[in-house]
Each structure stands twice: as C-alpha cells, then as structure tokens.
Amino acid sequence: MNDQTYTGNFYKYQGTGNDFVMIDNRDGQFPVSQPYIAHLCHRRFGIGADGLILLQNDPDYDFRMVYFNADGGEGSMCGNGGRCTVRFAEDLGIFSGNTTFIAVDGEHEASASSEVISLKMGQVHGIEHHDDYDFMNTGSPHYVRYVSDIKNFDVVNEGKKVRYADDWVKRGGTNVNFVEVLDDETIYVRTYERGVEDETYSCGTGVTACALSAHLKHGMQSPVKIITNGGNLQVAFDKDFQNIHLIGPAIRVFGGKL
Numbered sequence: 001m002n003d004q005t006y007t008g009n010f011y012k013y014q015g016t017g018n019d020f021v022m023i024d025n026r027d028g029q030f031p032v033s034q035p036y037i038a039h040l041c042h043r044r045f046g047i048g049a050d051g052l053i054l055l056q057n058d059p060d061y062d063f064r065m066v067y068f069n070a071d072g073g074e075g076s077m078c079g080n081g082g083r084c085t086v087r088f089a090e091d092l093g094i095f096s097g098n099t100t101f102i103a104v105d106g107e108h109e110a111s112a113s114s115e116v117i118s119l120k121m122g123q124v125h126g127i128e129h130h131d132d133y134d135f136m137n138t139g140s141p142h143y144v145r146y147v148s149d150i151k152n153f154d155v156v157n158e159g160k161k162v163r164y165a166d167d168w169v170k171r172g173g174t175n176v177n178f179v180e181v182l183d184d185e186t187i188y189v190r191t192y193e194r195g196v197e198d199e200t201y202s203c204g205t206g207v208t209a210c211a212l213s214a215h216l217k218h219g220m221q222s223p224v225k226i227i228t229n230g231g232n233l234q235v236a237f238d239k240d241f242q243n244i245h246l247i248g249p250a251i252r253v254f255g256g257k258l
Helices: 034-041 079-091 155-163 166-170 204-218
Strands: 009-015 018-024 051-056 064-069 098-103 106-112 117-120 125-129 134-137 141-146 175-183 186-193 198-200 224-228 231-236 245-248 251-257
Touching: 009 079, 018 079, 034 051, 051 079, 064 079, 079 098, 079 106, 079 117, 079 204, 079 245, 079 251, 125 204, 134 204, 141 204, 155 175, 155 186, 155 198, 175 204, 186 204, 204 224, 204 231, 204 245
Parallel strands: 018 051, 064 098, 141 175, 186 224
Antiparallel strands: 009 018, 009 251, 051 064, 098 106, 106 117, 117 245, 125 134, 134 141, 175 186, 186 198, 224 231, 231 245
16 A cells, blocks of 8 residues: 555545545645555445545635545546535535535536535436447446346346446446336436446436436436435436436535544
8 A cells, every 4th residue: 555644534424325435635635546545445444435535626616526436546427426525515614505516527516405415417428228228428427227126136246247348348337227117206226336346325427327217218207216225316307408416315424533
C-alpha cells in the first residue's frame, strides 16, 4: 500500500444500502492512490464501502464530487453516491434546500428534504434495444435484463458472465441489472456492479436505466417505483427523458478519524 496516508475525518453514508466513505477534501489534502482507496473500502482491513467519494471545491459550483470504486479506480457517475454526497454537503452547511454541483458526467441539480434527496441525473445516451436485453448509459453503462423470481436469481454468477463477456470487455465493461416487473408501476432490481465486482444492495444509475427501460419496454409511467435489496427508490422523468430524477433516502451512518 502507498506509504502516504490521510490523517483526518471520514464519514460513512448509505443510500438504500449502497455505502460510501465520504471525505471533505476542500483543502485538497487527501492523497489519491488506487491501493490506498481500495484499502479504505475493504470490508475486512479498512472502513468498508462500495466506494469512496471526495467532496472538493469548484469555482463554478457549490462543490465537486469525485467518485472512486471499491477497487480504488476513479469511477463513472454513481447515482446513490451522488445523493449521499448531496446529503454530506448539506450536513457540512454548504447549502440548504437546493444545490448545483459538478461530477464526472457534468452538472447536477439536487434538492434535499429530511426524508429524501432528489438528484437530477445526466442526459441518457447510447440506448439499445435487443430481444433479450436493453442497454443504455445513464452516467454509467448499464445492461438490463428481465427475469422472473428475482429474489432467488443468481445475480453474481449471471452478472459475471455478462460483465466479462468479450464483447462487453471490448466496449469498456458494463454494469449488469436484473429486473422483475411486479406491477404496472413497480419493478424489483438487483445489480452486479462493475468496479465493485459483486452485487450491491442498490445502484442509482442502474435503477435509473431499469426505470427508463421499463417505460420503453412495458409502458410504465413516471415515477417508476423501484424495490432494491437495500430499500425503495423512485425515478421520475419527462417523456423525452430530459428531466430524470433519482429520488430516495441518503443517511449518515457514522464518522471517525483516520
């Protein structure tokens, strides 16, 4: 591991079971290193998390969100991580009510109430329809397949088959979502996440892709209700997908000092 380590406060936040180490890095002191971040995210030898997020200054926004996967590599947009970062920024007193911030995929707006964070997602692109799956990029790439009996579905092994298939590796990899339609407004989603390389309790960009797929494939109307193993979310959108919002809880779990 890198000899350079961080001495300072950390915080643990979770959004529907998707958990993150949060660092207030507005002073720029955190030593970014893939082995060190992977160590902090390790569930046996570190704090334990699906990812680590730095909250940084930005001259044009309330703050900048920099997200790293559990393997220590800088990741694409993380929806639940974005909601947790918004709650973190609110807890730090950076804003009250509404905020605008910047992330790897561009500008985001969000609002915070005591119960939920509503995060405006970026523009969806790269939508593909296939007989047995959909694909789109909602800030991160997502493969969406519909299944039955999702509670007993082998998400890890079936997800790995797609994640490491030659075609997807050549395209840079993908997250893999499995969806069961429960009724005309509710879906159940389980996700194998690239970078975590395991199933997570919830994935924000993943449930966003699944909700939009459910609208396109099954005619579900906004807001689509989503059940995940970590809790309940909603995805609201306009017909043209111009205003997509990921809505759900984001909670501080604990804090400590490294």
